Amino acid sequence: MIRLNVDCLVFIFNELQIKETYLHSCLLVNKEWCRLVVPILWKNYPQKNNDKLKENKSKEKLFNIILSCLSSTSKQLLFDNGIKLPSTILLKPPSFNYISYCKFLKSKLIKEIIEMVSGETFITGRCGKYKYLEQELYKLYISQCNNIKELSWRTSQPILSFPGASTCFSQLHGLSIEIDKVDNDSLYKMAQLCKDLNVLIIHDYSQEKISGLISLIDAQRKLKSVSFEHIKKGPTCKELSEALARKGNTINKLNLRSVRIIPPSFLTSLTNLKKITIYSDYDSDEDTKEEFQNYLAISEFPELQILCLNGLSCFKESATLVEKTKGNISQVNIYTFDNVAENTGLLIKAIANNCPNIEQLSTYLVPEDFDYVKSLLLNCKNLIYLGLNSLDYFMDMNDENDNIGDNLLDILTKFSPKSLTKIVIGAGWKYSVDAFERFFESCRERKLYFFGITHNGDNFENITYKHLNIIRKYMDEKVIIEFFDY
Structure with a gap:
């Protein structure tokens, strides 16, 4: 047998990461293969592998x-x-x-190990004697790992x-922080230690620790992705913006994930933005929402690829954003809590004219917007x-608007590209059973991998048992693979 050199073997083993079952088999070939494969398998723990371990024994x-x-000292x-x-x-x-x-280094992994040993749910700060196990596990990783790439920092341990x-x-390269668990001095220390973060994720919010957080942000030389998750109520912070x-x-x-904490003036500075996701809470005041909408209207993100807005009724502003891009948008998701929204057609028109590569x-x-769908x-x-999605106020339609949803289905029937699956x-519009059947017949060649009906409010009467029976028929015939009625 021809003996491959180490570099060739390492290259092959790295490629086999996609099929980990093959890589595990390589462990058993000989000592040399085992010595080369073990580091490749373990470098991804717990980023990927731990998520796959569904069985308790594994x-x-x-x-x-x-x-x-x-x-032995820790033990x-x-x-x-x-x-x-x-x-x-x-x-x-x-x-x-x-x-x-x-x-x-993931806090979730540390937590699960402690729960296995203790046999009970582990909560940092109320962990009793198991704080020592948490401490020693963090010490183990920190002392043995050179150049950790991602850290989930959700512990009060002085790591x-x-x-x-x-x-x-x-x-x-990636740091996720639960602000409630760390102190301001630790944030300053982290700012001194790491300056090349690509990804920064902030959980929770604390006005007392804002100076340390700003110091951490300012220290980064090539920060690319910023997320604010699960932000609790607090005063707005101009300095953070x-x-x-x-x-x-x-x-x-x-x-x-909150438009209440950070004033939106910073949006106009993000000239290289490729993805923007903004969530506005139900209880966000109208003035705050309006301020965000105004800044979105005057911002320019020419490189934008993904636009996701939840809770902001800003169809006109979104259309303006789309028109200012270079045509690379692949995804637009808009969700609103308002029953009445204006300029919905403007956004669809802007996407039709400026987003040839959009996939979602x-x-x-x-x-009135159905022609834009064409x-x-x-x-x-x-x-x-x-x-x-239909809006709530179209639930109560008069007789002359009966089966107005047929117009939409007919457009989907005649003009849908083969890629649309x-x-x-x-469900706010009424559809005839015949239009349903015509539409599903047109999908035979490409198949619908997913078909769904959304109900706003209580408009369940528009989708009858006859409609559902048609759907079941085409599911039985494998024209529809999955159906959701929600």
Whole structure:
């Protein structure tokens, strides 16, 4: 047998990561292959592999391997504090220093290991003696891992003071922080340690720690993605908006799950934005929403690819944004809490004229907009998903508007591109059973992988058992693969 050199083997094994079952088989060939494959498998724990471990036994094996990597000093400390580790990990030391290969440090993994050992739910801050196990697990990773790439920072443990922290975190690319768990000094320390973050995710919000957070943002040289998740109520912070504006040349992805905390003036600075997702809460005041809409109207994101707005009724502003792009938009998702929305047709028209490569669109429209749908289908030949939601106030239609939804179905029947295999329509319009059947007949060649009907309010009477029977018929004939009525 011809012997492949190490570089060739490593290249092949890295390619086999897509099929991990093949890679696991390579472990058993010989010692050399095993020595090369183990680091490749472990560098992704727990980023990818832990999510696949659905069976408790598989997780238990992984967790026991990690626990076996604890030093004898750590094991003694845990024993002295009444923490009993699984007996199997004490038999012999591991064959490899598995932890040293890891590039991801996730709080979820630490939490699940503690829950396995303790047999109960683990909550940081109320963990009793198991705080020692949490401490030693973090110390293990931080001391053994050189150049962690991603960190989930959701612990009150002083991880930046643990031995090896300066080396471990110096090349972080992704950082997710639960602000409630860390103090301001720790944020300042992290700003000194890592300056090359690509991704920053902020959970919760605290006015007292805003200076440390701003310091962390300012320290980054190439920050690309910023997310604010699960933000609780708090005062608006102009300084945070200004800090984001200072990174306007590098940020290309923004995910903002509250419009109450950060003034939107920074939006005009994000000239290289490729993806924007904004969620407005039900209880956000109208003035705040209007301010965001006004700034969206005057912003320009020429490189924009994905636009997702939830809770903001800004169809005109969205249309203006689309018209200012270079035509690279692939996804637009608009959701509103308002029963009445204006200028819905403007957005569809703008997409039809400016987004030839769009693959996914979910928006609202009124019957007067149906002609724009025809233009959309004719101009956007790569469309895969189309969601057209009706507004509540079209529930109560008079007789002359009976079966007005047939116009929409006929347009979908005649002009849908072959790529369009996922469709959602609103139940606010009435449809005839014949129009339903004509539409599904037109889908025989391409098949509908997904068909859905959305109900706003209580408009369930428009979709009858006859409609559902037609859907079942075409599901039985494999024209419709999945159906959702929600």
